[in-house]
Amino acid sequence: MDVPKNNQNQPPAQTWGAQSGWPTVYHPLPSFHHLGRGPPPAPQTPQAWGSSPQSGRDTSASDQHQLGPEAPPSATSLPENGGGSAPPCHPPVLKLHPPPQVCPYPPHNSSWSAASCFHPNQPPGNAASGPGANLRDGSDPPSAPAQRPAGNTNFIPTEAEEDRRVPQQLSPSASRYGLDPDSLPSAGHPPLCKDSERVDGCGSCGASMCPPMSWQDCGQRFYCPFCGKLNEVAWKHYQPTKGVNGVRVDADHRPELSLGSYEVIGSQQEPAALLLAVDVSASAQRGGHLEFMTQQIQAVLSSLSREVPVGLMSYDSRIHLYDLSPELSRPHMLVIADTEELQLPVREGLLVPLRDCMESVLSILQVLPHISGDHEGCGGAPVELPIQAALAVLQGLKSPGKLLIFHSADLMETGDTNSSSGLFGSNKPKSVFQPSEQSISLAKECVSQGCGVHMFVLSQQDVGGAWPGHIPHLTGGALHSYAHLQGKLDRDRFSRDLRRTVETDFAFRAELRIFVSKDLRVSGCYGMFVPGPNPAHVTMATLDRRTTLAVELAHTRALDEARGAAIQTVLSYSLQTGETRTRVHTLTLRCSRHLQDAFRNFQAQTLLSFYCKKMYCSVLERPLQELREELQTDTTEALASYRKHCSTSCVSAGQLVLPRFLRALPVFLNSLRKSEVLLPGLRSSIHQRLQLRCCVLAMDPRNTVEHFYPPLLPLLLSDGGGLSPGEPLRCTAASLQPTGLYLLHPPLILLLWVGSQVPACTLAQLFSAGCFSSLASGEIKLPVLDTPLSVYVRSLIDDLSERTLHSQKLLVVKQGDACEEELQRLLVEDKSPNGGASYADYLYHLHFNSVRLLQ
Numbered sequence: 001m002d003v004p005k006n007n008q009n010q011p012p013a014q015t016w017g018a019q020s021g022w023p024t025v026y027h028p029l030p031s032f033h034h035l036g037r038g039p040p041p042a043p044q045t046p047q048a049w050g051s052s053p054q055s056g057r058d059t060s061a062s063d064q065h066q067l068g069p070e071a072p073p074s075a076t077s078l079p080e081n082g083g084g085s086a087p088p089c090h091p092p093v094l095k096l097h098p099p100p101q102v103c104p105y106p107p108h109n110s111s112w113s114a115a116s117c118f119h120p121n122q123p124p125g126n127a128a129s130g131p132g133a134n135l136r137d138g139s140d141p142p143s144a145p146a147q148r149p150a151g152n153t154n155f156i157p158t159e160a161e162e163d164r165r166v167p168q169q170l171s172p173s174a175s176r177y178g179l180d181p182d183s184l185p186s187a188g189h190p191p192l193c194k195d196s197e198r199v200d201g202c203g204s205c206g207a208s209m210c211p212p213m214s215w216q217d218c219g220q221r222f223y224c225p226f227c228g229k230l231n232e233v234a235w236k237h238y239q240p241t242k243g244v245n246g247v248r249v250d251a252d253h254r255p256e257l258s259l260g261s262y263e264v265i266g267s268q269q270e271p272a273a274l275l276l277a278v279d280v281s282a283s284a285q286r287g288g289h290l291e292f293m294t295q296q297i298q299a300v301l302s303s304l305s306r307e308v309p310v311g312l313m314s315y316d317s318r319i320h321l322y323d324l325s326p327e328l329s330r331p332h333m334l335v336i337a338d339t340e341e342l343q344l345p346v347r348e349g350l351l352v353p354l355r356d357c358m359e360s361v362l363s364i365l366q367v368l369p370h371i372s373g374d375h376e377g378c379g380g381a382p383v384e385l386p387i388q389a390a391l392a393v394l395q396g397l398k399s400p401g402k403l404l405i406f407h408s409a410d411l412m413e414t415g416d417t418n419s420s421s422g423l424f425g426s427n428k429p430k431s432v433f434q435p436s437e438q439s440i441s442l443a444k445e446c447v448s449q450g451c452g453v454h455m456f457v458l459s460q461q462d463v464g465g466a467w468p469g470h471i472p473h474l475t476g477g478a479l480h481s482y483a484h485l486q487g488k489l490d491r492d493r494f495s496r497d498l499r500r501t502v503e504t505d506f507a508f509r510a511e512l513r514i515f516v517s518k519d520l521r522v523s524g525c526y527g528m529f530v531p532g533p534n535p536a537h538v539t540m541a542t543l544d545r546r547t548t549l550a551v552e553l554a555h556t557r558a559l560d561e562a563r564g565a566a567i568q569t570v571l572s573y574s575l576q577t578g579e580t581r582t583r584v585h586t587l588t589l590r591c592s593r594h595l596q597d598a599f600r601n602f603q604a605q606t607l608l609s610f611y612c613k614k615m616y617c618s619v620l621e622r623p624l625q626e627l628r629e630e631l632q633t634d635t636t637e638a639l640a641s642y643r644k645h646c647s648t649s650c651v652s653a654g655q656l657v658l659p660r661f662l663r664a665l666p667v668f669l670n671s672l673r674k675s676e677v678l679l680p681g682l683r684s685s686i687h688q689r690l691q692l693r694c695c696v697l698a699m700d701p702r703n704t705v706e707h708f709y710p711p712l713l714p715l716l717l718s719d720g721g722g723l724s725p726g727e728p729l730r731c732t733a734a735s736l737q738p739t740g741l742y743l744l745h746p747p748l749i750l751l752l753w754v755g756s757q758v759p760a761c762t763l764a765q766l767f768s769a770g771c772f773s774s775l776a777s778g779e780i781k782l783p784v785l786d787t788p789l790s791v792y793v794r795s796l797i798d799d800l801s802e803r804t805l806h807s808q809k810l811l812v813v814k815q816g817d818a819c820e821e822e823l824q825r826l827l828v829e830d831k832s833p834n835g836g837a838s839y840a841d842y843l844y845h846l847h848f849n850s851v852r853l854l855q
Helices: 159-165 282-287 290-301 354-370 384-397 437-449 470-474 488-503 595-600 604-618 624-645 665-673 686-697 701-708 760-767 788-801 820-826 839-854
Strands: 192-194 214-216 221-223 230-232 261-268 273-279 309-315 319-323 332-336 401-407 451-457 478-481 507-516 520-526 537-543 550-555 565-574 579-589 712-715 741-744 749-754 809-814
Touching (some): 273 384, 309 384, 319 384, 437 451, 451 488, 470 478, 507 520, 595 624, 604 665, 604 686, 665 701, 665 839, 741 788
Parallel strands (some): 192 261, 273 309, 273 401, 401 451, 451 478
Antiparallel strands (some): 214 221, 309 319, 507 537, 507 565, 520 550, 565 579, 712 741
């Protein structure tokens, strides 16, 4: 590793992430095939975000995607006169594969990730596990070389000879060459250290200890790259330095001194609780959902750990708490009629470990469907009531928790709905997305307490003005809505959503702090959380391993190329068991004055994720038309800048020049511009737009890309009778052939398109249907058939559904059917039903405007 020299005020730029196993920053996804019609470019060595391996202009012609008469065979012509529409260059072939399934988290249910630019897909460290581990990153050879016979140094034993030599009693992990498995680096463990034992970080800015901090005066002081201050080292943590580079003698034994990522074990607090709130109002009783719902809750509780503290309440216009103390012969109901100022009558027995209250909880759930609710004149209860009651319980016991609300009654809107900041108090588009002041206040209380709200709305009414999803999404939870639970499909979706919500591991009371070099500043942080005054300090009630934030950095002056830029994220949270953890990620990036270096390290997928979160957060403050224009302006200026400063050959005005790694950006941003949130149409209701905005804001980069450019898979049978899945196709109606079956799978829904000329034998193998006309369209569940096509398609759908937090509906769309309108919204290369431009037209306008900008 490159270590700063002793008594050096400004440390040199270092790539600590790459040396210590830090994941490729801003590269959370597998590479896409680019937009050329020729073969994809050769894979390059992954580099840290912002790193600049080379400088100067790139003379490679492959960085230019030229459209014109003199272009190579992989190019397409644009008209010189600016008229007509341009055929699109080849879109990204979305052959997505999941990132390497190497566990980047400690084994104690602490699988959390905080920021999109720091979304780990690889182990955060390359530390060796076990005593005596001394292997470094490719620097030291193994300490136990293979034994060879004397006098024959060229002898290499065959595999059969080696098998005879290895004793049968050795473990499967033992090496036949004498290597000790315990001394080898392990990918399954981030390095851990105790809070009391780690070296303290900067006392001025609060940054945690990390390798970029350079040591001075033989280890008595260190320089902080984030604030530029010198700090004294506490005597209990003092160690001298060695060598001309001034490395501490204990650097190899301390993760905070040698690795870019490590985790700190803190104190023990109250474990997180699971609270269940069930609507038992008169309208809920009439709906007939309670019996099925309570049966599903009982089934889920039976699979939980018996150490989890559990609380149960029911509500109508009042709150019914239940004392689950094991000393009682049966649980006691405590009714709170005054809901204006909630006061708990007791605290003991409201949260009890499941092992001590399982029988009591099951007995209450069996009785709840038969409890008479309020009188018939009361329609239901506001959804804020159980949240307030749960907060009172958690605050009284000083515990975080996960609140599950099962609301069956008609939704009621509370508070002042006529204010300009209300949910539907204004005709301005941005006010539609703004939560009410009461929702913001409750969400802040949940964040402070570490309470994540998950709501299951079972009402048959269309959720409109009383949309209850703001609080769940702002607390790291989710809203699951069902039109009714009478059909089997809705009941299956409810069961899957409930089980997934309960079994997913969460972190509680999360606090994210971002530190950057003093020449940089955090100008924005975007995601699904309650924003605070400082974008570099974010607090969240709960988060899970899919939680993703986008961070925007800005600088007011040129960065120092010799020193580089340092970025550190510090995420503090508590586990389900109550153990507190602090996860530290540090990265040092090289800086370059050459614009070509910046374009060489861009990634279209990451830029899409960033722009999506920024635009969807900005709808609370700015008009939608202004946001769409900003997206087009940013893309136009980027293309013009690349054309002016990075193009190495003479190009005519009719030739389109695109950066190699941004060829997919126009189709991505065009899909974002004409999405239901930024370009709403008459075909989507207000509650659908609200739900869509929150769901997309909570997506990780991979799901974000699949949402804005859904993979279109052809389902084909090979000539030999076996199944041969096809490559992903362009997301356009021209890819659909009447003789084929196609699966379109964005993260929120699955669509199976059936051509009108599909053979009858294929329909029988997949749908058990005799002909095309007898095939039912709409939401279905595929029949379980013992045919290769049925087995493959059902397995594929199950695999895709496991990648999302919400269970997905499967819609069968027949060619020429009315359901094709749902499909048209997702074919993002075509013109949108809401009026958005096609990809070909949008690309032409980008080219025309970028050329005009340079004239």
